[in-house]
Amino acid sequence: MENLEKFRNFMKSSFSTEEDEGEYELSDQQKKLPQPPLQKPYDENDKTIDLPEVTDKILVRSNILDIINQRESHRKFTDDNLSLEELSFLLWCTQGVKKVTANNYATLRTVPSGGARHPFETYLVINHIKGIKKGLYRYLPLRHKLLLILEDSTLSSQLSDIACEQTFVGDSAVTFIWSCIPYRGEWRYLDAAHKVMLLDAGHVCQNLYLACQAIDCGTCAVGAYDQKLIDKFLGLDGENEFVVYVAPVGKVSK
Numbered sequence: 001m002e003n004l005e006k007f008r009n010f011m012k013s014s015f016s017t018e019e020d021e022g023e024y025e026l027s028d029q030q031k032k033l034p035q036p037p038l039q040k041p042y043d044e045n046d047k048t049i050d051l052p053e054v055t056d057k058i059l060v061r062s063n064i065l066d067i068i069n070q071r072e073s074h075r076k077f078t079d080d081n082l083s084l085e086e087l088s089f090l091l092w093c094t095q096g097v098k099k100v101t102a103n104n105y106a107t108l109r110t111v112p113s114g115g116a117r118h119p120f121e122t123y124l125v126i127n128h129i130k131g132i133k134k135g136l137y138r139y140l141p142l143r144h145k146l147l148l149i150l151e152d153s154t155l156s157s158q159l160s161d162i163a164c165e166q167t168f169v170g171d172s173a174v175t176f177i178w179s180c181i182p183y184r185g186e187w188r189y190l191d192a193a194h195k196v197m198l199l200d201a202g203h204v205c206q207n208l209y210l211a212c213q214a215i216d217c218g219t220c221a222v223g224a225y226d227q228k229l230i231d232k233f234l235g236l237d238g239e240n241e242f243v244v245y246v247a248p249v250g251k252v253s254k
Contacts, residue, residue: 014192029188036184038100038107039142040121040241049132049146051088054096058085060216067213074218075168077250081130082173086215088144090249093211094176094204095122097141109141111203114196119184120204121241123149123234127156128173128250136234149235162233163225163246172248176219178204179236180244201245208247218252221245 029035061067095118096110106116113119122139124146126132135151160170169175178201185193205221212219225246231238 010195012195014195025190027188027190028186033187035105035187036181038104038118039140040138040181042138042140042147047148048140048143049137049148051091051144051146052085054089054092058083058089059214061214067210071209071213072218073220074250074252075220076252077168077171077173077218077248078253079128080173080251081128082217082249082251083130084132086217087124087129087132087174089215090176090208090211090217091122091139091141092144093207095120095139095141096144100142107141111200111207113200113203114185114193115188117185117188117193117197118200119180119182119193119197120201120244121179121181123177123179125155125159125175125177126173127170127175158233159230162229163222166222166224168220169222169246169248171250173217173250175246175248176208177230177234177243178245178247179234179241181241183240198244205245205247208249212249216251216254217249219247219249221247 056062093110097107098110099108101108107118108116109118124137124139126137127134133151134153134155136149136155138147138149140147156170156175159175160167163169180197182194182197185197189196208219223245225243227242228238230243234243236242
């Protein structure tokens, strides 16, 4: 019961309207410390792939009532490839940057985020994307590009094992893996940031569901995976960056 109480309390808001008469901890933002980068840095010499401009030409359906009504989780995918245009659309819908504010203070994106902190990075295990080799990639939202991390045709089967042997994860055309860099939220909100960041993850994945529905794809949000193994799989340290959500995507039978 002690653990239940602890985790229930985590679900509650850490903010308060009451003034604290005693000492309170200043956030790093209040201390005027530099904010963390809006996007995880990378080597400019690494291979990147331009993503097509997002347009409505690829939409199979655009009626929002139909899209929401038909939204469902899919665990069976066809062997059909996704096009690069479709992948570009899904990435833009889930983490696309619409505007960078003055002095690179924040990004305004296609999804909401508490304080516009946007603490997530999007990794992709690509299996069936037309014109793209199988492997591990990262989305660069500020430039709308893919960053190649590793070419490897065995990653999908490895990921299925890591996801508690959920085989449909390995059957997808592409699997979205969202990591969190918690300091992006902590810089402003200290320990009040953590619940908010997890709520933000839900906003991202719901956009993926709706975007998939618009282009005859399907997805299923996955929260069951071995934390240590999946962080190692992506080369993350598990402390300053770690995985919080997984979602395989593929074409589905009509």
